[in-house]
Amino acid sequence: MSSSAEPDPTAADPTALDPTAPDPGRAARVLDAADPRTDHWRALYRDLHAHPELSGREHRTAAALAAELRESGLEVTEGVGGTGVVGVLRNGDGPVVMLRADMDGLPVREETGLPYQSRHSDVDPAGDTVPTMHACGHDMHVTALAAAVDALAVAREQWHGTLLVVGQPAEETASGASAMLEDGLFRRFPKPDVALGQHVGALPAGVSHHARGLLMAAACTLDVTVHGRGGHGSRPFVTVDPVLTAAYAVTRLQAIAARETSPDDPVVVTVATFHAGTKSNIIPDTATFTVNLRARSDATMARLVASVRRVVEAEAAAAGCPQPPTVTLRENPPATVNDPDVVDRVMAAQRAVMPAGTVRTAEPLMGSEDFSEYGLPRGRYDGDPVPYAFWFWGGPDPALFPEGTDSGLSPEVPGNHSAQFAPLDDPTIAAGRRLLVAAALAFLG
Structure with missing residues (x-):
């Protein structure tokens, strides 16, 4: 990310994109009325963090997400594309909005010293037992997704449409999204009108970065x-x-x-x-x-x-x-190229529920993701491409960042895939929940 990212004062109002777009203040009402369940989500995050599983082997993580989605009242299907989880919440006529989180960890020995540090190990593709760590924050992704879906499920009277919730395996091998699509994700379940996702990264906790167009390589x-x-x-x-x-x-x-x-x-x-x-x-x-x-x-x-x-x-x-x-x-994922209109609508909705100046635009990254597979079927899956928006939100302690910067360009800020990468659970979980709820309600009727 660019260290000079600034708030974008020209972001479009969502009602300018669609005269039937929902009131952006509705997300604030949903979030304010919902029980934050802070202790519950913190416990879930720390449990997932302590038990990371390698790509394609996310059995425990998938079961934990499936249990949370069922508790929130969703129809849940497990084993999609391997260990993938799909939850569907139908709430009348309206758009189908997809929310996705990835679930896999990495073969890294954790060195954070946290009380819930991973001491877990797993078997890699070569058959070797290796230490594992959630060094890319997918444990945070799953927790924020479950928390956001729970808030939306409780507030069904505030929206109509369908939520398609995807817990994806094997992002780190860039194979999980395509595996779920090949297993009929958009045929067996409602095909989304828009797909939304987020990634925790080396930004100050509570800050989010967006790009209109190219986000990742x-x-x-x-x-x-x-x-x-x-x-x-x-x-x-x-x-x-x-x-x-x-x-x-x-x-x-x-x-x-x-x-x-x-x-x-x-x-x-x-x-x-x-x-x-x-x-x-x-x-x-x-x-x-x-x-x-x-x-x-x-x-x-x-x-x-x-x-x-x-x-x-x-x-x-x-x-x-x-x-x-x-x-x-x-491992050949395409570039992540956001739909500009979707990004404008998401940012406007998120600014209504986040502190002033924390929802920002930034330059593209050379990192990569397979989230773009959901939006760019490229003839391999049924149907037309799905417009999407993907963004980053911060996890590390803001005190770690050099004055005047908001990206992890300093060695004092451990980044993704580092053995010392350790997002704060507070306020990162709450911020991720708010960002997803606001983005979903920007499209749900």
Whole structure:
């Protein structure tokens, strides 16, 4: 996020977008009348935080969300797209509004020192038992979603339409949204007229950031295997060393961003894993590494993927590898591009229930999300695209932020995927609840 984000005084009034749009003050009335159940939601959040589960294995988390939705009176279906949860609350004729939260944790050993710190472990795709942590805040997402839905369910007399509530698995592998869609999310359940979602991040607790249009980049992960010819470490001259070849490729890949891309079209090229060998005196047959790419358009992403292939194939050829490298593409979510009219309407509604100056616009991020899959079926799922809005809201202590900034550009502010990422439960849960309730009521009749 830009550290210079400011409130947007030109945001449209929701009634200018649709003459039948609901009164934005209604959200304040709903929230003021509802029981905040602060202790309940704090306990839920801390329980989820202490028991994170990896992508596709969110059985305990899904059961907890399903129980909360049933208690609020929703029709609940579990096991959608794997461990996904779908809740439906029908309340007369009117729009179908989708609210989504993701549920998975990360293979990170938590170092926050919190009394409810995760000491949980899970089994990763390789079959290894690894420490797990909610280092991206999905526990907060689930809690805020459950709290918002509960408030809306209690206040049924204030709105009409249908709530479609989605607890999504496997966001961290960018596969959960597509899995739920392929399992009939928009065929088995009411298809939404609008989809809404939010993500906690390295902003001061209580602040939210929005973007009219591009919010987050597209992403792609490439698994690369360099095939060499192994042998004894004392006789490298009779081998083709895949470690050296892969190391040259990793270094050269950095030139894609630094020397092949205009600064007007930002990209990110990150190599975050590198594996080779079993012993210091054995030159292995293969070396593997992963390349994570970020770009703001499909055309730029296609160029990046082609550049990675060119570099690794050229390095393998230069080294005399016995066969070309294997390059496998996975985790390829599209860019998150918000509908400007939906964003304007959401921001106007949220400003009616949030402290002055806390609902702001900001520059796009190079992070990625698979939430955009719900809005961009791209011919793979039934029906037309769904307009959507996705935004960020803050979790860390505002005192951590350098004066005059509102984004986590300082090392003193642990960000998402850090072992020290620790959103405050108060006021973050309450803020997330208010933001979702206001956004939903901006569209419900």
